[in-house]
Amino acid sequence: MTALRPVTVITGASAGIGVALAREFSRHGHELALVARRRDRLEALADEIAATGQPRPLVIVADLMQAGAAGAIGDALRAAGAEPRYVVNNAGFGLVGIAATLDRAEQLQMIDLNMRALTELSLAFVDAMARQRGGLLNVGSIAGFLPGPGSAVYYASKAYVLSFTEALHGELRARGVKVTVLCPGPVPTEFAARAGVKGELAPGRLTQTAERVAAAGYRGLMRGKRLVVPGLANKIVLLAARVLPRRIVLRLVGSRQSKRRAAQAQAA
Ligand SMILES: NC(=O)c1ccc[n+]([C@@H]2O[C@H](COP(=O)([O-])OP(=O)(O)OC[C@H]3O[C@@H](n4cnc5c(N)ncnc54)[C@H](OP(=O)(O)O)[C@@H]3O)[C@@H](O)[C@H]2O)c1
DSSP: OOOOEEEEEEESTTSHHHHHHHHHHHHTTOOEEEEESOHHHHHHHHHHHHHTTSOOOEEEEOOTTSTTHHHHHHHHHHHTTEEEEEEEEOOOOOOOSOTTTSOHHHHHHHHIIIIIIHHHHHHHTHHHHHHTTOEEEEEOOGGGGSOOTTSHHHHHHHHHHHHHHHHHHHHHHTTTOEEEEEOOOOOOSSHHHHHTOOSOSSOGGGOOOHHHHHHHHHHHHHTTOSEEOOSHHHHHHHHHHHHSOHHHHHHHHHHHHHHHHHHHHHHO
């Protein structure tokens, strides 16, 4: 049997942080497999990377909200003679608004993408990652440390990503697989528009570029860190979330979200 070529699989590589992660891994010599729904974006990024002299990434068009997506990704990799050395679960989206009034089906789709697909892809390729002495990078959020009135399902989905990935970090260490959860604060991408936010996601001093976030995630994964929170201001938020009573954190997040809703309603 011929050995399969190691690749880094990056989900959500058609926009935002995923594009920056793809460029970062490629810059460090990884061959990539790019996953998302928008083929034209993935092909353009694959061309851009090929033009730098790196191998042209594999393009895998998949809707991760559909059951069976991980199997289809595995099949596409095997057909190309490849297997994952690193898996980067970055695809995800958020919604802002009151959970009881937001579209319920859409909130359940968020759970499918942010939690179910991430879990499936984290577990589906453990043997390959162990064989290749590779690792897993899951993109959580600073929101994962906070309860999130005004974006309840999104914050809860990222709390799941944080808890699950931190637990896997310990479980997979014995198999030589590095596992890191990357928890950025706000990053200017298509995320805010998809979430239904007009204007800034949060105060500017918390904001970091996708490139900085991707570089921090890459470095942390290669160093075998369990948790990466890019930027000093976001580390302070994390510290505050750990020391303040939960009811105060709930009040602070809720009031920030309701001020944003009021400003948005006034501007509309
Ligand atoms: N931006 C922020 O402020 C921020 C902060 C903290 C954490 N994060 C997290 O960072 C990750 C990336 O977000 P981003 O800011 O880069 O958002 P983005 O610019 O909206 O990009 C989201 C990516 O996910 C992909 N995606 C969405 N639905 C998908 C589906 N059903 N199947 C496959 N791919 C899908 C999109 O590709 P297609 O539409 O082509 O499928 C796109 O490539 C998310 O997990 C997000 O929660 C973002």
